[in-house]
Amino acid sequence: NAGVTQTPKFQVLKTGQSMTLQCAQDMNHNSMYWYRQDPGMGLRLIYYSASEGTTDKGEVPNGYNVSRLNKREFSLRLESAAPSQTSVYFCASSEEGSPLHFGNGTRLTVT
Amino acid sequence: KNQVEQSPQSLIILEGKNCTLQCNYTVSPFSNLRWYKQDTGRGPVSLTIMTFSENTKSNGRYTATLDADTKQSSLHITASQLSDSASYICVVNRGAGSYQLTFGKGTKLSVIP
Numbered sequence: 001n002a003g004v005t006q007t008p009k010f011q012v013l014k015t016g017q018s019m020t021l022q023c024a025q026d027m028n029h030n031s032m033y034w035y036r037q038d039p040g041m042g043l044r045l046i047y048y049s050a051s052e053g054t055t056d057k058g059e060v061p062n063g064y065n066v067s068r069l070n071k072r073e074f075s076l077r078l079e080s081a082a083p084s085q086t087s088v089y090f091c092a093s094s095e096e097g098s099p100l101h102f103g104n105g106t107r108l109t110v111t
Numbered sequence: 112k113n114q115v116e117q118s119p120q121s122l123i124i125l126e127g128k129n130c131t132l133q134c135n136y137t138v139s140p141f142s143n144l145r146w147y148k149q150d151t152g153r154g155p156v157s158l159t160i161m162t163f164s165e166n167t168k169s170n171g172r173y174t175a176t177l178d179a180d181t182k183q184s185s186l187h188i189t190a191s192q193l194s195d196s197a198s199y200i201c202v203v204n205r206g207a208g209s210y211q212l213t214f215g216k217g218t219k220l221s222v223i224p
Contacts, residue, residue: 031209033210042213042215042216043200048209056210090154090155092209094209099157100155100157100209102155105153
């Protein structure tokens with residue numbers, strides 16, 4: 001039982017490059033989330049998907065897009081990376097009333 | 112503005128000692144409050160949940176308290192172990208869904224031998 005799996009673990013991009021962060025969960029959870037974690041700040045919600053087929057913006061959605069591919073998978077895309085997007089990105093899943101189950105993060109550096 | 116403030120920012124204690132971490136919040140409405148533990152290089156893991164009617168809840172050596180009137184919570188760690196070294200994050204939920212969370216910045220705890 002792997003829980004929430006994120007790939008890649010590390011990535012370095014040049015400004016303007018694009019990439020997709022992948023996330024998959026094996027707990028049959030309906031809801032999935034993408035957060036970013038920056039030094040000196042709390043986790044901030046980028047996008048979430050309350051159920052398969054739906055996505056909604058969170059607190060900091062600008063510069064990102066998401067796709068809920070199926071119930072298991074929720075990807076985050078950076079179309080044109082900027083240095084301000086250097087961060088650690090966490091995917092999470094949950095059911096109503098349950099805690100968030102996080103992956104171990106993708107550490108992204110944009111130069 | 113919905114905010115969650117944690118103190119101290121960082122803390123160093125000797126193995127075997129106890130410690131208490133604080134969380135003050137101004138989030139409204141209030142649904143529940145969770146404490147998460149985040150080991151270095153890993154994602155956060157839930158330790159405990161406090162709802163409006165609960166004052167104290169224990170999970171092994173971790174005891175969380177909640178005072179909904181003063182909007183304060185604490186996490187007490189008893190007989191600390193080296194494996195307790197981590198960041199502890201207080202998270203307040205404004206509603207039923209987990210998309211209405213406000214995260215604190217965390218307290219970084221270091222337990223030294």
